[in-house]
Amino acid sequence: MPAPPTRTRARLPVCLALLAAAVLPAGPAAADEPGWTAEPAAGAARPAAARPAFYLQGAPGTVLEDRLALVNTGDLERTVTLRGADAPAGTAPAGAASWFSFGAGSTVRIPPRTRAVVPFTVTVPPASPPGDHSAAVIASGPGHEASVRVHLRVDGPALAALTVEDVAVRGRGAAAVLAYTLVNRGNVALAPELSVRAEGVFGAVAVPAVRTPAEALPPGRRVELTEPWPAAPDLDRVRVTITATAPGGARGSATASAWLVPRAAAALTGLGLLVLAAAAAVALRRVRARRGLPEPMDQDAPAPDPAAAGPAPAPEHELTGAPR
Incomplete structure (x- = not known):
């Protein structure tokens, strides 16, 4: 039997899907804003540092962990559903969507003016190909969907081509x-x-x-x-x-x-080539006429009928002057 996946950090309990619920200052969201945001939670080493995306790395068969921060800036409770997504269309390899797990936190209810931190895991299958896998965490709510990119690297031989x-x-x-x-x-x-x-x-x-x-x-x-x-x-x-x-x-x-070539020059060049071709044809006809050469036969004209021309004349006898 294959060895169970190893974890890079201790997994947080599912019951703590809503962590660090901090009440934010009052203030209704603008009319054209959804009223909530999704972004990577700040790391433990630099709590105040913002991250534009998730960056995860591990060997095949390991379980990677991170946290997503959901912030409700409005006066109404928000319900947000979380899921993993594959790489954008046209990229490879795909299939990373099935590696994500949010446990009981896949559906999160966020009170007004509250920040909730949701842990999630990425289980890298043992047979995963090495290299970079682009994925995303998708947060969906009423009338709004947010996507947070996940840069995932699976350990193994790297090929840059x-x-x-x-x-x-x-x-x-x-x-x-x-x-x-x-x-x-x-x-x-x-x-x-x-x-x-x-x-x-x-x-x-x-x-x-x-x-x-x-x-x-x-x-x-x-x-x-x-x-x-x-x-x-x-x-x-x-x-x-x-x-x-x-x-x-x-x-x-x-x-x-x-x-x-400029358009005007291209047009003049084409016209000049036509004039040269016509002049060459006229000159060729004149040369043939001077030398008494027949005009080239039209390839599309029908071949002459020998029967229509009548019987061929008998050849004349040659006089040699020899005695009888």
């Missing part, structure tokens, strides 16, 4: 943009740094300073990005290379080539 795909130059002139796609193909979240290089017919071309994505890319995340290129050349053939690097040795690069 990143690719750049679908590089393209769109638009012309001041409306030109660079388009590309970043894909996290590893098992850890990545915060890539980006660089761009462009080469024209006569050398290097000025490129925009690409922006680093605002959030780290979770494993499996694919994000399509664009960057304005107002200083793109008006007339040139450019070769653009976008490179992404991230801690852990992750590196990806991709290249694309494009003609940058």
Whole structure:
């Protein structure tokens, strides 16, 4: 039988699902506010420090613990339901929602102007793949739902892998943009740094300073990005290379080539090519007429019928002057 999960801290009793119920100063919530908030509870080491999200780490088979703070700032009692959620759509691996447990605190009734602290656990299955797992704690109440992100790392070999795909130059002139796609193909979240290089017919071309994505890319995340290129050349053939690097040795690069031609120039170029083609055809006909060459046969014309031309004339006898 597999060994029971180990706990990183002593689990708080379920009956203490509402902890540190502190009465807040009176003051009704604004009309456009839900009247309650959800956020990670401050840690024991730094009670006054605010946390933007939960950060948990452990080996497969362990039980991780943390606490959620619910604050009712209004004059009415609030009932809030808690649950765990999987990673956002398009990320992998998924399935972390089933790892959360709130015990008897999955439904919490918060008195007016009260702060309640709710403990919860995250049980990491023994066969969980190593790496980063994005999840969230969802708090739902009447007319409002709050999401608190959970960054969960399962111990094990870390793989940092990143690719750049679908590089393209769109638009012309001041409306030109660079388009590309970043894909996290590893098992850890990545915060890539980006660089761009462009080469024209006569050398290097000025490129925009690409922006680093605002959030780290979770494993499996694919994000399509664009960057304005107002200083793109008006007339040139450019070769653009976008490179992404991230801690852990992750590196990806991709290249694309494009003609940058103003619309008016493109139209004139097309018209000029048509004129040249017509002139070449006329010149070819004149050369054939001077040399007495037949015009090329129309491929779509029917082949001549030998029977319609009548019998072929008999060949003339050749006179050699030999005696009979």
